[in-house]
Amino acid sequence: MDVSALKRDLEGIKLDDNPAIVQQKSRDFYWYSPVLKQQLDHVTGDLIVTPKTEAELIRVLAACHRHGVPVTPRGSGTGNYGQAMPLSGGVVLNLAEMNEIKSIAPGRVVTGPGAVLADIDKATRAHSGQELRLSPSTYNTASIGGFIAGGSGGVGSINFGGLRDFGNVLRLRVVTMEAEPKVLELTGEDLHKVTHAYGTNGIITEVEMPLTAAYEWVDVIVGFDASFMDAARYGNALACQDGILAKLITPIAAPVPQLYFKRHQKFFREGQSICVVMVAQHGLDAFLAFTRRAGGEVIFNAATATAEEKKGLPPAYELAWNHTTLRALRVDPDITYLQSLYPFPNQLALVEKMDAMFPGEVFSHLEFVRLDGNITCFGLPLVKFTTEARLDEIVRLHEDNGCPIFNPHRYTLEEGGMKQTDAVQLAFKRETDPQGLLNPGKMIAWENPDYDYRSGRTFLFKGLQKAG
Numbered sequence: 001m002d003v004s005a006l007k008r009d010l011e012g013i014k015l016d017d018n019p020a021i022v023q024q025k026s027r028d029f030y031w032y033s034p035v036l037k038q039q040l041d042h043v044t045g046d047l048i049v050t051p052k053t054e055a056e057l058i059r060v061l062a063a064c065h066r067h068g069v070p071v072t073p074r075g076s077g078t079g080n081y082g083q084a085m086p087l088s089g090g091v092v093l094n095l096a097e098m099n100e101i102k103s104i105a106p107g108r109v110v111t112g113p114g115a116v117l118a119d120i121d122k123a124t125r126a127h128s129g130q131e132l133r134l135s136p137s138t139y140n141t142a143s144i145g146g147f148i149a150g151g152s153g154g155v156g157s158i159n160f161g162g163l164r165d166f167g168n169v170l171r172l173r174v175v176t177m178e179a180e181p182k183v184l185e186l187t188g189e190d191l192h193k194v195t196h197a198y199g200t201n202g203i204i205t206e207v208e209m210p211l212t213a214a215y216e217w218v219d220v221i222v223g224f225d226a227s228f229m230d231a232a233r234y235g236n237a238l239a240c241q242d243g244i245l246a247k248l249i250t251p252i253a254a255p256v257p258q259l260y261f262k263r264h265q266k267f268f269r270e271g272q273s274i275c276v277v278m279v280a281q282h283g284l285d286a287f288l289a290f291t292r293r294a295g296g297e298v299i300f301n302a303a304t305a306t307a308e309e310k311k312g313l314p315p316a317y318e319l320a321w322n323h324t325t326l327r328a329l330r331v332d333p334d335i336t337y338l339q340s341l342y343p344f345p346n347q348l349a350l351v352e353k354m355d356a357m358f359p360g361e362v363f364s365h366l367e368f369v370r371l372d373g374n375i376t377c378f379g380l381p382l383v384k385f386t387t388e389a390r391l392d393e394i395v396r397l398h399e400d401n402g403c404p405i406f407n408p409h410r411y412t413l414e415e416g417g418m419k420q421t422d423a424v425q426l427a428f429k430r431e432t433d434p435q436g437l438l439n440p441g442k443m444i445a446w447e448n449p450d451y452d453y454r455s456g457r458t459f460l461f462k463g464l465q466k467a468g
């Protein structure tokens with residue numbers, strides 16, 4: 001890899017090879033996982049390249065192709081699976097400055113890949129009272145390109161499902177990694193080639209996303225003294241209320257709120273499990289009536305809380321999704337987590353079974369979502385980490401009981417996902433990145449087509465072993 005020759009070819013484009021900056025921009029939230037922390041801690045790129053336009057980006061890709069230099073795209077680096085970490089070194093392609101909001105129309109917005117989600121919403125709200133359908137809880141920092149390539153869903157998934165569901169991305173412009181990079185426009189079925197592909201088969205340079213009506217969202221926390229399952233059943237029933245517009249429904253088991261939600265602690269009684277909700281302001285009365293009838297106690301309501309009570313509180317979504325784990329990790333570094341699905345229609349029975357299985361070791365945290373028209377829930381349970389072997393055993397016990405795990409302790413697409421080859425994404429990579437230079441080591445199907453996903457072993461990327 002001849003980085004000096006590459007630098008000469010990139011004259012005029014913003015570069016940074018200061019080792020401290022390169023290391024900082026080679027990292028994401030991989031350290032969430034004790035397993036990834038150990039495997040990826042040494043990973044660093046050689047050069048940060050920050051194109052401002054698609055034309056500059058094409059120059060970067062052509063030059064890297066010519067010099068055989070790997071390229072790992074990066075939005076804001078908030079991925080928690082090590083997605084944006086350059087396992088074989090090379091160029092970290094920083095897309096943060098391709099952040100233009102290009103056009104807004106009824107139901108749609110067009111932006112550059114580096115646009116931050118909260119900035120997009122600010123613009124679309126001001127323009128025409130619209131907002132994005134879905135956002136991760138890292139809304140204030142994450143980029144739209146990184147969300148599409150590395151995320152899956154989040155706040156809003158209770159109404160719209162996941163990012164990979166038809167209609168949740170409208171169009172992507174993608175540049176290939178070839179001697180003469182091509183620019184492709186993908187829509188419909190073709191979008192699945194690059195959504196959640198970790199940037200292994202093309203760089204997204206423009207996105208067109210659907211919008212929905214923006215309302216004032218009210219943060220509410222509902223408490224349940226008797227048991228976590230009361231909070232879970234309430235969350236499920238609220239999600240099934242077709243007339244109440246909620247954007248977030250998050251049951252969390254005691255003692256997580258009491259131990260880790262430092263700023264909200266004053267609102268919780270000992271032993272109380274909670275359900276964190278974002279509800280549309282115009283639906284608040286109906287929501288409160290439903291909650292009373294369902295036996296929930298409103299312990300925090302942003303619409304009626306005093307300024308003193310609200311002082312310093314993070315927004316509700318920053319208690320939810322992966323922020324629950326972040327808050328726990330800040331207090332107890334031995335906490336880790338899993339990402340699971342409790343498939344419809346047995347979600348509540350499965351939640352109850354798994355909640356009872358690991359007392360004092362695994363603490364339930366659910367996120368209600370609408371998937372294929374049905375209400376069900378994902379889990380992001382917190383786990384008191386002891387050993388990797390025990391973590392693997394907890395994963396196996398979930399899977400043996402019919403709860404698939406999207407393993408956040410693996411850096412490959414397949415192991416963190418459905419544990420099978422995505423033939424569409426693999427075929428697209430053959431077309432768009434024939435030399436395998438984009439984000440190497442993340443797609444097992446490319447690195448080792450004969451890999452046996454049932455082997456029970458963790459895939460180890462050869463390039464990473466060498467770098468270590």
Ligand code: FAD
Nearest residue numbers: 075076077078079137143145146150151152154199204322
């Ligand atoms: P990055 O981390 O920079 O990149 C993500 C992946 O996309 C990488 O593989 C990168 O190589 C690739 N990529 C980036 N830009 C491009 C591009 N233009 N073209 C091609 N590939 C590209 N995720 C969720 O889905 N839902 C959540 O609710 C959620 N909550 C989170 C909470 C916390 C506290 C943390 C730490 C993470 C959370 N995440 C969540 C994960 C992550 O924050 C989101 O997926 C986020 O949208 C990623 O955006 P980013 O700009 O930081 O992407």
